[in-house]
Amino acid sequence: MAVQPPPADQRIVIENAAIATVDAHDTEYARGHVVLLGNRIESVGNGPAPAWLDNVVRRINAEGHLVTPGLVNTHHHFYQWITRGLAQDDILFDWLVALYPTWARIDDRLVHAAAQGSAAALLKSGCTTAADHHYVFPKGGGDILGAEIEAVQELGLRFTALRGSMDRSKKDGGLPPDHAVEELDAILTASEEAVDRYHDASADSMLQIALAPCSPFSVSTRLLRESAELARRKGVRLHTHGSETAEEEAFCKELFGMGPTDYFESVGWLGEDVWMAHCVHMNDSDIAKFAETGTGVAHCPSSNARLAAGIARVPDMLAAGVPVGLGVDGTASNESGELGTELRNALLINRLHGTPTALTARQALRLGTMGGARVLGRQNEIGSIEAGKLADLALWKVDGIMHSSIADPVAALALGALPPLAVLFVNGNAVVEKGQLTTVNEDRIAQACARAAKELAARPV
Numbered sequence: 150m151a152v153q154p155p156p157a158d159q160r161i162v163i164e165n166a167a168i169a170t171v172d173a174h175d176t177e178y179a180r181g182h183v184v185l186l187g188n189r190i191e192s193v194g195n196g197p198a199p200a201w202l203d204n205v206v207r208r209i210n211a212e213g214h215l216v217t218p219g220l221v222n223t224h225h226h227f228y229q230w231i232t233r234g235l236a237q238d239d240i241l242f243d244w245l246v247a248l249y250p251t252w253a254r255i256d257d258r259l260v261h262a263a264a265q266g267s268a269a270a271l272l273k274s275g276c277t278t279a280a281d282h283h284y285v286f287p288k289g290g291g292d293i294l295g296a297e298i299e300a301v302q303e304l305g306l307r308f309t310a311l312r313g314s315m316d317r318s319k320k321d322g323g324l325p326p327d328h329a330v331e332e333l334d335a336i337l338t339a340s341e342e343a344v345d346r347y348h349d350a351s352a353d354s355m356l357q358i359a360l361a362p363c364s365p366f367s368v369s370t371r372l373l374r375e376s377a378e379l380a381r382r383k384g385v386r387l388h389t390h391g392s393e394t395a396e397e398e399a400f401c402k403e404l405f406g407m408g409p410t411d412y413f414e415s416v417g418w419l420g421e422d423v424w425m426a427h428c429v430h431m432n433d434s435d436i437a438k439f440a441e442t443g444t445g446v447a448h449c450p451s452s453n454a455r456l457a458a459g460i461a462r463v464p465d466m467l468a469a470g471v472p473v474g475l476g477v478d479g480t481a482s483n484e485s486g487e488l489g490t491e492l493r494n495a496l497l498i499n500r501l502h503g504t505p506t507a508l509t510a511r512q513a514l515r516l517g518t519m520g521g522a523r524v525l526g527r528q529n530e531i532g533s534i535e536a537g538k539l540a541d542l543a544l545w546k547v548d549g550i551m552h553s554s555i556a557d558p559v560a561a562l563a564l565g566a567l568p569p570l571a572v573l574f575v576n577g578n579a580v581v582e583k584g585q586l587t588t589v590n591e592d593r594i595a596q597a598c599a600r601a602a603k604e605l606a607a608r609p610v
Contacts, residue, residue, distance in 0.1 A: 162209065218531065227268065260293050282313050284314055373418060387418065440466075488517065
């Protein structure tokens with residue numbers, strides 16, 4: 150059952166906190182307040198909250214805490230939670246070949262367990278909104294998308310479900326095994342049905358749908374073109390993997406006679422309604438095209454490192470005006486499953502070329518909040534702490550032994566160990582308290598995921 154928003158007339162007051170609003174002016178308060186009214190932010194400012202407030206159901210003394218917008222995850226594969234720790238030393242193509250046969254044995258029951266494990270890890274690391282790219286729909290697997298959505302709604306995570314797809318298998322020159330892909334017409338039918346059944350375009354939406362053919366090496370050109378046409382007709386966004394590895398670049402040049410960005414441009418896949426995962430191997434022309442068209446990027450630093458894909462040119466993208474957010478990617482290539490740690494990893498990895506200002510702590514925080522909101526097309530609703538926006542907030546404890554001597558609370562979050570999460574609000578609801586989920590029993594999730602992983606591993610290929 151979905152977590153319902155609090156009554157519209159009830160207030161929660163947070164006071165005495167350091168606040169990083171991540172608004173257009175990067176406004177910060179060393180000791181400020183935030184007032185939540187129902188599922189919205191009513192006010193934010195310096196000093197204590199107004200004394201006249203009524204219907205206050207909770208007052209939080211946030212001394213020693215940093216308040217930030219909830220983090221926004223722009224790329225994930227929830228189902229991979231039950232295949233972590235495999236193919237530990239492979240590059241992307243070898244890793245995919247190793248894992249596709251296992252993933253082709255999933256079903257809706259296993260995906261439900263995996264989605265709850267993934268969503269729990271995200272919430273416990275400060276993430277309030279997530280986009281999950283699911284593209285494996287084996288025959289006989291049941292209602293996989295529905296199971297995933299139900300699992301996430303039980304935990305209270307704001308969600309963009311990406312109805313993915315694959316129709317290019319080994320027999321067509323792709324990587325997935327033949328039994329792991331769908332027929333093109335069935336994909337388009339299922340995609341339209343997903344939008345009609347689930348997509349909520351309202352400003353308060355807890356659930357949206359986007360269409361997401363998997364990658365240039367696992368989908369046909371026709372599927373890309375017709376998915377774009379369908380998405381634009383239905384008013385939803387588009388997502389795929391792009392320019393992730395040098396091998397992908399070579400694949401596209403051999404098959405299509407051009408690199409990934411030029412190929413995507415040729416099939417109508419650049420625009421403000423499109424974002425792509427990874428974008429590691431981008432030249433100046435690619436970055437310019439993304440900037441000119443408003444095409445977004447989901448930067449996944451830990452996964453890129455795990456698969457030895459390379460270092461994305463995030464500082465150059467930001468300088469050019471490309472929308473960039475952060476992504477965990479699947480937990481078979483980022484076993485932690487946490488979004489909070491991606492702030493630090495993004496900052497550090499992007500300095501490896503020798504520029505200490507390549508990314509700052511505040512830029513890393515912006516990538517993980519407003520950057521992600523912009524990539525998902527929800528910058529007017531989430532991503533910053535401003536009056537009228539949705540009440541998605543994280544309260545980080547930064548006065549404990551790991552952080553009390555760090556002079557700057559934003560640096561404590563972006564450069565230090567991930568701080569303990571005191572409270573996480575999604576849509577005005579406290580879904581994490583003192584680092585623990587409030588909506589679903591964590592032990593139950595852990596046990597279900599362990600059973601699902603063992604069952605999947607034991608299924609015959």
